Amino acid sequence: MARLNLLEETRFEKVPVTVYENQHQASKRVAERIATLIKNKQSLGENAVLGLATGATPVRVYEELVRLHKEEGLSFSNVVTFNLDEYYPMNPTSKQSYVTFMYENLFDHINIEKENIHIPDGTLSKEKIADYCIAYENKIGELGGLDLQVLGIGRTGHIGFNEPGSAPNSGTRLVTLDDLTRRDASRDFGGKENVPTKAITMGIGTIFKAREIILMAWNTKKATIIKKAVEGEISSDVPATYLQLPENTEFVLDKDAASELTRFDTPWLVKDCVWDEKLIKKAVIWLSGAVKKPILKLTDEDYNNHGMAQLATEQGPAYNININVFNKLQHSITGWPGGKPNADDSQRPERAEPARKRSVIFSPHPDDDVISMGGTFSRLVDQGHDVHVAYQTSGNTAVWDTDVLRYVEFAIDFNKSIGEDVSKLEKTYEEMRIFIEKKEPNQIDVPEVRNVKAFIRKSEAIAGARYVGLEDKNIHFMALPFYETGKTVKNSVTELDVELTMKLLQEIKPHQIFAAGDFADPHGTHLVCFNIVIEAMERLRKTEEWTSEARLWMYRGAWHEFATHEIEMAVPLSPQEVERKKNAIFQHQSQKDRPVFPGDDEREFWVRAQERNRETAINYHQLGLANYEAMEAFVKWKF
Incomplete structure (x- = not known):
């Protein structure tokens, strides 16, 4: 009987497939x-x-x-x-x-x-x-x-x-x-x-x-x-x-x-399911898209004709299921990402208290904060929360060599204009120029070039954070050691990376942590940085009381968005807020027009962010909810 059930479950698959929990287990099995x-x-x-x-x-x-x-x-x-x-x-x-x-x-x-x-x-x-x-x-x-x-x-x-x-x-x-x-x-x-x-x-x-x-x-x-x-x-x-x-x-x-x-994606099409709230939400949203109807217009016939008769029979009628999922989606929408003070928060994504929260946004690269959640960033600042941003890496491999020369030329001219001796700077500039002219593809930059690239990205990050209203004292540059190799292939994470993160968290004691859960980042930095934050928090949770009140929200950036059924907090943006977010992204001039590592998406980062946020809003609207200009999406991490 088990064999028959497996054959039914895999009937769409035309080749034998073995699935493991993770690549470590799978790799070990293949090696064996x-x-x-x-x-x-x-x-x-x-x-x-x-x-x-x-x-x-x-x-x-x-x-x-x-x-x-x-x-x-x-x-x-x-x-x-x-x-x-x-x-x-x-x-x-x-x-x-x-x-x-x-x-x-x-x-x-x-x-x-x-x-x-x-x-x-x-x-x-x-x-x-x-x-x-x-x-x-x-x-x-x-x-x-x-x-x-x-x-x-x-x-x-x-x-x-x-x-x-x-x-x-x-x-x-x-x-x-x-x-x-x-x-x-x-x-x-x-x-x-x-x-x-x-x-x-x-x-x-x-x-x-x-x-x-x-x-x-x-x-x-x-x-x-x-x-x-x-x-x-x-x-x-x-x-x-x-x-x-x-x-x-x-x-x-x-x-x-x-x-x-x-x-795995639509299991109701191949087998009877154990219908928990998460699977029901996913299935109903899928059905809405399949029949192109808002959720509240789905019928028992729609359920029966699309592999969901079991759900309708066990938990129907359809309208009861529809209204339950619709309400969950509606409750995920909030204009108060830090929580709305003096409000009933029983059906809101964030708590009402404390009214003024300490929030830290971990940004793997110096522009992920504004690209990924620039609208929410601005909203948190505007609503009076104590917001911090922590740039986990310098991003110093993602700057064009021509920008390095241009910025050093500016420094030479500026220092000359105020009467400073620039002979040492000019000598360094000539050495950098010779190095860049002879540089091989993927050759590690000399320290001076790496430093200038880091300074460029640091100044842009400060400009972006200031643009959304953050004070300089709340801007933190971590320069995590795993990244500072000068190579595109980074070192393994060490104890120091985790300790630096723990130290910052201990200083801020945040009620809210925002971290990049965008694991499709083609360079892997987002996942590495996320895992460092999680390891730091897991250790702190063993000894520090404040951690019991800390919530971690994952955001996604330039690569792709959470599926609608996964979203637990959706922050709507007005046309003016979309424009403000775009201008914050524009502060990162070294990444504009054509970044060094664009991935396989040739759109500029601000275009990707704008279209992704608009698509999220469209998805909500097609399910029968309000038609917002754009939405930023978040998922809560379960410790």
């Missing part, structure tokens, strides 16, 4: 499977032939394999590897090369024979590539084929570098990279213009020949493409859908990457 394969082959006196992938997805798998080698004696002496792909052209010693990646993450730490390592050669002349690719295929065949192929997935749906349009019988070859793929790689190369336009990749036909295929994917950034690959029709538009064809394929996901699969 690889280790078991290696050991079984060793017992038979045979080689284990592995197809390996690069990128962020398999990193923890390789970490676990290294651990198994060092701590449990797993031998790689009988292992032969073939990597999926390599950029072209690419020097193997380059920091961005997959040769460098594989040695740093795996090969330098295990006892694999160097002659057993095969990675496509990015240094070949174009005339030699075709013959090389045939030889690569033949070498795999001579060894009896791949026992196991490990894959990641790109947001275009590519596997290896088999981009949309690839044929299912394609072999190893030179390909042209999709623009989205190059944008995703731009941070590693110091800009998209430095990312190679081509790559050498194993073909889909080559991958299909493996005796076992595991595709791994982590986090919500991959959820949309995973749904297409698992539940969509087979199409060259999404090459990963070809993995529905072989019977030896498995998708290994964390719960975030699996979140858009039907059994």
Whole structure:
């Protein structure tokens, strides 16, 4: 019976899928499977032939394999590897090369024979590539084929570098990279213009020949493409859908990457549900969108025709369910994000007391505060709360080099105008200029350049906070050490990052904490900064009484918004407040027009914020609520 229930629950899925709580558990499990394969082959006196992938997805798998080698004696002496792909052209010693990646993450730490390592050669002349690719295929065949192929997935749906349009019988070859793929790689190369336009990749036909295929994917950034690959029709538009064809394929996901699969996103379409308030709210909002009716106009027939008959039967009639969800949405709307004094707060997102709250806004980068919650920021200040803003990182990697020279030139001219000696500053300027002229993509800036970039972003952050009415004494620059590397890849969080955060929280003793819950940030800084705040609060909650009264509200920024059913506080903005927010964002001039790291959204940050806030308001209106100009959305963190 359990097997039948599972088949019903996964009936939209066209390939076997295993979902783990997080990527750590999933990676460990995949590493264990690889280790078991290696050991079984060793017992038979045979080689284990592995197809390996690069990128962020398999990193923890390789970490676990290294651990198994060092701590449990797993031998790689009988292992032969073939990597999926390599950029072209690419020097193997380059920091961005997959040769460098594989040695740093795996090969330098295990006892694999160097002659057993095969990675496509990015240094070949174009005339030699075709013959090389045939030889690569033949070498795999001579060894009896791949026992196991490990894959990641790109947001275009590519596997290896088999981009949309690839044929299912394609072999190893030179390909042209999709623009989205190059944008995703731009941070590693110091800009998209430095990312190679081509790559050498194993073909889909080559991958299909493996005796076992595991595709791994982590986090919500991959959820949309995973749904297409698992539940969509087979199409060259999404090459990963070809993995529905072989019977030896498995998708290994964390719960975030699996979140858009039907059994998790709309479970009422595939099984009977346990209907708690959260699921009812999500389902009714979904139904409203599906039938294009306001919530209060939904009927029992709508419920029955769209997989929600169980809900209508158990908790209906429909109108009772509708009014309950409608009221919850209405109660999430407030013009008093710090709480309305002397009001009944039993159905409001925030408490009425204390009337004047201490609030701290943690901003991962120097502009996230005004981009993400500039309207609410202004409202809190205007309503008399003791508001603080804490800029967690300097953001000093996200400033153009030309801005550095321009600001130093200004400093030289200004100091000259007041009769100061500028000889030392001019000397430093010339050294900086020479460095910038010779600078390689992603090369770490010299300290002087890093400092100027940090000063630029600091001055902009102060201007933005002042614009919304904050006093200078309530502006805090944390410069958390994990970020201050000068590199796009940051250090791991240390005890000092947490201690600095604890110290600030102890000084302010906030009733409200606002933190970036925008984990789709493509650079990962938001998640790191959020986890530091949570760790600091969890420790303080063990000893400090004030923490029992502190609420933490998550906001989202330039990347995407909370789903409507998740929102617990929606702060409406008037047209004038939208304009004020835009002008606060404009204070960050180094990020305007074209920021250094825009992600895959080419709109300016102020446009993204404005359109995102307007979309939230439209969503509420389409559900039958008031038609506001814009809304900023928040979700309460449950400690």
